[in-house]
Amino acid sequence: MKKLYKARSGIMIDGVCRGISDYTGIDVTVVRVLFIAFALAGFSSVLLYIICAVIFPREPEDTIYRNDGN
Secondary structure, three states: OOOOOEOOOOOOOOOHHHHHHHHHOOOHHHHHHHHHHHHHOOOOHHHHHHHHHHHOOEOOOOOOOOOOOO
16 A cells, blocks of 8 residues: 655655655656645645645655556
């Protein structure tokens, strides 16, 4: 079963968008653009990002990325 983590690699700020991308399978650029678009549209995506950064656990260091869907 997949778990939602803040990523350790390929991150820009704290790994939230990369973690959401890894979890959902959506390209990380799309996730980042959506966060920015919602922030510019007046939604509280910045607050949502901060909350996620606080509550999401950091990805374990021994995580091995596999391309077999797991």
